[in-house]
Amino acid sequence: MTQQSPMQLAEISSVSLAFLGSGGAGVISTGELLLEAACKNGWYGLLTRSVGPQIRGGEAAAMLRLATQPVDCHADRFDLLVAVDWLNAQRFALEMPLGPRTIALCDPESGAVPEFVRAAGVRVIELPLKAMTAANPEWRPNMIALGAALRVLGLPEDAARAAIENRFGDKGAAVIVASLAAVKGGADAVESGVLPARLPAPAASGTARWRISGNQAVGLGAVRGGVRFAAAYPITPATEILEWLALNLAKVGGALVQAEDELASINMIIGGSYAGAPSITATSGPGLSLMVEGIGLATAAEVPIVVVDVMRGGPSTGIPTKSEQSDLNIALYGMHGDAPHIVVAPQSVSDCVFTAQWATYLAEAMQIPVLLLSDQFMGQAHAAIDRPADVAFVGQRRIARDIAGTYRRYSLNGPNVTAMALPGTPGGQYTADGLSHSERGTPSSAASDHRAQLDKRANKVHEFDFGDHWATLHGSGEIAVLTWGSVTGAVLEGIALARTDGIDVRVIAPRLLLPAQPERMAAALGGVRELIVIEQSHGAQFYRYLRAHYHLPRNVRVVNSAGPLPLRPGDIYRELTAERAA
Amino acid sequence: MSAEPKPAYKASDFKSDIAPIWCPGCGDYHVLLSITRALAQLGKPPEQVAIVSGIGCSSRIPAYTNCYGFHGVHGRALPIATGLKVIRPDQTVIVTTGDGDGYSIGGNHFLHACRRNLDLTMIVMDNHIYGMTKGQPSPTTEPDLDTALTPGGTGLRPFNPLVIALASGANFVARAFAGNIGQTTSIIVDAVTHPGFSFVEILSPCVTFRPDQRSWKTQVHPAPVDATDDPARAARRIMTDDGFNLGVLYRGNRQPYTPKFGGSGCDLSELEREFEL
Numbered sequence: 001m002t003q004q005s006p007m008q009l010a011e012i013s014s015v016s017l018a019f020l021g022s023g024g025a026g027v028i029s030t031g032e033l034l035l036e037a038a039c040k041n042g043w044y045g046l047l048t049r050s051v052g053p054q055i056r057g058g059e060a061a062a063m064l065r066l067a068t069q070p071v072d073c074h075a076d077r078f079d080l081l082v083a084v085d086w087l088n089a090q091r092f093a094l095e096m097p098l099g100p101r102t103i104a105l106c107d108p109e110s111g112a113v114p115e116f117v118r119a120a121g122v123r124v125i126e127l128p129l130k131a132m133t134a135a136n137p138e139w140r141p142n143m144i145a146l147g148a149a150l151r152v153l154g155l156p157e158d159a160a161r162a163a164i165e166n167r168f169g170d171k172g173a174a175v176i177v178a179s180l181a182a183v184k185g186g187a188d189a190v191e192s193g194v195l196p197a198r199l200p201a202p203a204a205s206g207t208a209r210w211r212i213s214g215n216q217a218v219g220l221g222a223v224r225g226g227v228r229f230a231a232a233y234p235i236t237p238a239t240e241i242l243e244w245l246a247l248n249l250a251k252v253g254g255a256l257v258q259a260e261d262e263l264a265s266i267n268m269i270i271g272g273s274y275a276g277a278p279s280i281t282a283t284s285g286p287g288l289s290l291m292v293e294g295i296g297l298a299t300a301a302e303v304p305i306v307v308v309d310v311m312r313g314g315p316s317t318g319i320p321t322k323s324e325q326s327d328l329n330i331a332l333y334g335m336h337g338d339a340p341h342i343v344v345a346p347q348s349v350s351d352c353v354f355t356a357q358w359a360t361y362l363a364e365a366m367q368i369p370v371l372l373l374s375d376q377f378m379g380q381a382h383a384a385i386d387r388p389a390d391v392a393f394v395g396q397r398r399i400a401r402d403i404a405g406t407y408r409r410y411s412l413n414g415p416n417v418t419a420m421a422l423p424g425t426p427g428g429q430y431t432a433d434g435l436s437h438s439e440r441g442t443p444s445s446a447a448s449d450h451r452a453q454l455d456k457r458a459n460k461v462h463e464f465d466f467g468d469h470w471a472t473l474h475g476s477g478e479i480a481v482l483t484w485g486s487v488t489g490a491v492l493e494g495i496a497l498a499r500t501d502g503i504d505v506r507v508i509a510p511r512l513l514l515p516a517q518p519e520r521m522a523a524a525l526g527g528v529r530e531l532i533v534i535e536q537s538h539g540a541q542f543y544r545y546l547r548a549h550y551h552l553p554r555n556v557r558v559v560n561s562a563g564p565l566p567l568r569p570g571d572i573y574r575e576l577t578a579e580r581a582a
Numbered sequence: 583m584s585a586e587p588k589p590a591y592k593a594s595d596f597k598s599d600i601a602p603i604w605c606p607g608c609g610d611y612h613v614l615l616s617i618t619r620a621l622a623q624l625g626k627p628p629e630q631v632a633i634v635s636g637i638g639c640s641s642r643i644p645a646y647t648n649c650y651g652f653h654g655v656h657g658r659a660l661p662i663a664t665g666l667k668v669i670r671p672d673q674t675v676i677v678t679t680g681d682g683d684g685y686s687i688g689g690n691h692f693l694h695a696c697r698r699n700l701d702l703t704m705i706v707m708d709n710h711i712y713g714m715t716k717g718q719p720s721p722t723t724e725p726d727l728d729t730a731l732t733p734g735g736t737g738l739r740p741f742n743p744l745v746i747a748l749a750s751g752a753n754f755v756a757r758a759f760a761g762n763i764g765q766t767t768s769i770i771v772d773a774v775t776h777p778g779f780s781f782v783e784i785l786s787p788c789v790t791f792r793p794d795q796r797s798w799k800t801q802v803h804p805a806p807v808d809a810t811d812d813p814a815r816a817a818r819r820i821m822t823d824d825g826f827n828l829g830v831l832y833r834g835n836r837q838p839y840t841p842k843f844g845g846s847g848c849d850l851s852e853l854e855r856e857f858e859l
Contacts, residue, residue, distance in 0.1 A: 208859075271664060
């Protein structure tokens, strides 16, 4: 939702920069302050972070892209690096594409410029942080760096005043005064006009704008969809969803309980939902692995739940702090038995609001588990977005009230989504069961009951109309790109670049991954001669999913790069132009 | 402490029409009877009671009652009961489980449910064996029990679930014997009535895989002293008794856990404020 079309993206104008430093140097919060400052002054932006595995003290980078319109991916090249120090910076070599138009602000006293920076021909400009903090002990190096960045970008140093006052308000006036002085000092230490890239003045925007992370957006969307109970076990990079829900569920009459492990959190939300509350949990790959048995139980007992997986590098502990699209297989096929369920995936920070709300609606409407696949890239990204539109998807569960006669929880007469009695309702007593069961819920190993209930659970999904939200579709060319999740942002921008070369490329990005939508996909692929599948998984999981569920054109090329490096518009553009050259 | 018997309900009002799958002579029949009698005494209608279980012989109980029930997956009864109770604190929630389901695969939840101290009752039918899978040792099995899975015995010391419950923060700890239906019924009434997490271990013989447990009826005896509210004293008693002491052994006074539900008056648009630029 609210995704920009390739036509709009062709107009994009942005500047990219990164703050680097050792953990504790404050580069992530510097990035957040700059994003807030720029966005309060009318620009849009995207901020992602890259950190090492250390809790404190490892290498860290805040990567920002500031633009005149919403952006869902990073650009192909950084225009500006601001290094508070160079600790382990070489580890970012692959994550930070640089070029001769890049400039780096750094202190020669903070060590040698890393090889990847020198090799790219970056222009290095001195920022004497050590000397400045020696002369002004109350100045923090990251605030000096912020000021320098503001000056180089052409923003007045005062632009950060509100953001600084907001952030350091509870630390007292002295901290604010020192921070503002350091920002001014940093700005005065560099010259404006050194940066080849230009950030144009922001266009006046008529719409309300938000600054939000993908993880916060998932929490908000779920609450909008009706979620009122969450069970939580912390895991990187999903914890922020749970922390947001802890604070905000309490404001709307809901609650969050911390569980002892993921086995508990999945079963707690099954219990909470059985009791009547639309329920959610959020985790990442290792947690999802532990939850899979519980998700199968929710399928069998027909208890609606939403399970969010913010994907990170896998398998096993993998790279907890970095992104990958490699949990698709477990989300689609992880359950034992034939276990119909829904899998959805948002495509941007903004889309996290819609997709989480829709997921809650779908779970409640079909009394089924819904898995939402986000990822670390968009989950932990902070973005300035236009306020997502209000949509009408609010969970409405069929509830059994005023029960007369024998209550059949899993009745085979009538709709496949059957009315659910909530505890306390007289005459509605039944036992929800993971065992195969009869219409009444009574355990049964009879083949007839087993088959009838498998049919019921499959049919309620097949007969549901998922509507136009199943996918994002743009264009009508004979070349099509099929992609999903957060990669969609880079794909759309890459296609916009190709358009300027006169290459018309269609894009199909399913938001609904399970159940597959063969008729809709066939219509979307109509007339396509060449298909390029683009995903962030070493095993080409998305391509194999497409092959399993859809008829694809004969000419298919797969671009599957493992995480954690994000795909960039230029990567997509090169694939599209290579396709034409071939 | 037992509630006065309320004539409004009979035990049969809490029984379903489904015939149990248990072996003839299984102690769990007596436990089912004690639970339904206790519920009749407690006097709440069946729809205001929820019984939650995992997997195993004892976990079959929910469907044999006329209450709301949840027969979940192996070991996870306590988390399901936790979610249910948090959302519906008005419901009486009872977990029925066994020594495999409750102490082995569900052991972590056992610790944390005791610690969390929600107003739940956990009834464990302990027969020192996995019955449904036909005779493997559980955490309470004696070290020398020869089984197909552990020829010659496990060589492992059984653990003492009552001490673990106490150490983990359970607010009520009792031991009962399935064959003593009157006492078991009154202990269950007491456990449900007592605030917070109540733990009731019921020695429930498995006549098929542990025929030696037929002698339990001659080994059990009432606890010689009344329940204490001093956990240290209770722990000492439990750790030094012969394992057949029946009765309420610990009655604590910890405040039960009640999750913080906020007001319901907040307009959803208020949640957006923090994001506005």
